[in-house]
Amino acid sequence: MKIRRFYGKDMRDALSQVKEELGGDAVIMSQKKVGDGIEVVAAYDKEPTKSAVQPQAQPQAKAQSSVTPLRQKSDTLSSQAKASPSLSEIIGDEGQDSLRALLEKQGAIPSQPQTTSEPGPQTQPVADPKPVPSQAQPAAQQGSMDDIRQELASLRNVLEFQVSGLMKQQRQQERPLHDYLIERLKQMGISESLAEEVVSYTPPNCEERDAWKFLLKLLANKIHTSNNDIVRNGGVVALVGPTGTGKTTTIAKLAAQYARRHGGDKVALITIDSYRIAAYEQLATYGKIIGCQVKKAATSEELSDLLYQFRNKGLVLIDTAGFGQRDARLIKQLDTLSQSSYASINHYLVLAANAQRQVMTHTLDTYGQIPLKGCILSKLDECYSLGEAVSVAIEQRLPVSYLTDGQRVPEDIKAADAKYLISCAARLYKQFALGAAKTQRAVNSAVSI
Structure with missing residues (x-):
């Protein structure tokens, strides 16, 4: 050619x-x-x-x-x-x-206009239409190239999916136990990357039951806890997090536990939540029950003055307003906390354990603008799976300080324990994930019959 x-x-x-x-x-x-x-x-x-x-x-x-x-x-x-x-x-x-x-x-x-032929006398030939301006041709060529790129990208995605499926089948044939354990961890809520990492440490020629116990212990060893540092060490502590995670109730629980050990006069509560209706009144009610002082600060200067006023207190707890990750007011609140120049504030992030993994990850990215001392996992009593929270804590290397599992003050809070957290995750997996899988298998078998 x-x-x-x-x-x-x-x-x-x-x-x-x-x-x-x-x-x-x-x-x-x-x-x-x-x-x-x-x-x-x-x-x-x-x-x-x-x-x-x-x-x-x-x-x-x-x-x-x-x-x-x-x-x-x-x-x-x-x-x-x-x-x-x-x-x-x-x-x-x-x-x-x-x-x-x-x-x-x-x-x-250039495109030619459509004409309809009607019977009649023969007319003179119509002159050719004017050519398309030269400026339109590069745009048309660019559009054609974009379409080709999109088609190639779609083909590449399909090929990658097929290759990953073939690799998965090969892995199942070569290491069936490892693949089975990875699937169980994913059903428990553990992320795929973390599941593959911990399963890679499984001893060879190990039975399934022993391998499962080994994986749970390995996950527990990867979780960092702070050993009840707020109640034990005191200081200035601010609880931050999205709306509805239970920050105010958690502050009341921590204040009550500290007052039991050291007395109510050693605890002070400050709220900088000027957005939620009756936020100060709710915290003041808890303060009256506990027997501690409660104040409100609207600016960073007022917060610094109150921290100086409470300089002799053993524990000062700061309640913040709950904002979503994309709320512009969140940045203003974080600036208020960081600009307080009198005392060093320890920030703890309150995360709802029943939230999605992506929500918790984006929350950590947003609140990571300030140094986080640890996190508090709330609403454990409302969870159907704890693997998501465990994965986020391990992958983000964020210590878990406390666990809350109810609304009672101060009973429904405990210092975080890694073994207890993993055992709760395994129990929820057996109760809900395995039960749902058995039900689905029974339905599939009935349909096939």
């Missing part, structure tokens, strides 16, 4: 040259705009016959042909078409219409 380039003032002129030089067997490979004209790349399998190939005219002949009337030029092309097979004769009417539609879609030639 040989390739030749043709240059014309527009696409119609270039195609005419291809037809005259190479005949109807030529294949259009590409077209692009160059200078004030169009460059067309055409390919042909064999040398064109002498009847199809027209000798190149001299410059004087080209100049003379440029001034030839349109009717005379069309008559010449018609006579040449009779001498050699044309492109339209080879591909037929339908192929010609398809080729023209493709070229119009790519912006190579």
Whole structure:
């Protein structure tokens, strides 16, 4: 196959040259705009016959042909078409219409308006429409390239999915126990990356029951806890987190536990929540029950003054407003905490353990603008799975300080224990995930029968 380039003032002129030089067997490979004209790349399998190939005219002949009337030029092309097979004769009417539609879609030639034929006297031939402006052709070419890129990306995604499926099948055949354990951990809520990591440490030639116990112990060893540091060490502590995670109730539980050990006069509560209705009144009610002072701060200056006023207290707990990760007011609140220059504030993030893994991850990314001392997992009594919270705590390397599992003050709070947390996660997995799987298998078997 040989390739030749043709240059014309527009696409119609270039195609005419291809037809005259190479005949109807030529294949259009590409077209692009160059200078004030169009460059067309055409390919042909064999040398064109002498009847199809027209000798190149001299410059004087080209100049003379440029001034030839349109009717005379069309008559010449018609006579040449009779001498050699044309492109339209080879591909037929339908192929010609398809080729023209493709070229119009790519912006190579202008589209022709549709006309309806009505009986009547013969009219004069209509002049050719004006060519598309040259500025529209690069946009059309760019659109075609974007479509090709999208198709290639879709094909790549499908191929990657198929390859991953083949690799998974191969892994199941080579290491069936490892794949089974990974699936169990994923059903428990553990992320796939963490599950593959811990399963890789499973001893070889280990039974399934022993391997499962080994994995649970390994997960427990990966969880960091702070050993009741708030009640044990005291200081200035601020609880932050999204709305509805139970920050105010958790503050009341911590204050009550500290007051039991050291007395109510050693505890002080501060709220900087000026958005929620009756936020101060709710905290003040807890303060009256515990027997501690409760104050409200609207700015960082007021917060610094109150911290100086409570400098002799053993524990000062700061209640913050709950905002979503995309709320602009959250940044203002975090600035208020970070600009308080009197005392060092220990920030603890309160996370609802029944939230989705992505929600907890994005929450950590947002509140990571301030240094976090640890986290408090709330609403354990409302969970159907704890693996998500365990995965986030391990992967983000965030210590777990306390666990809350109810609304009672101060009973429903305990210092975090890694073994207890993993045992709760395993118990929820057996209670809900395995039960649902057995029910689904029973339904599938009944349907198959």
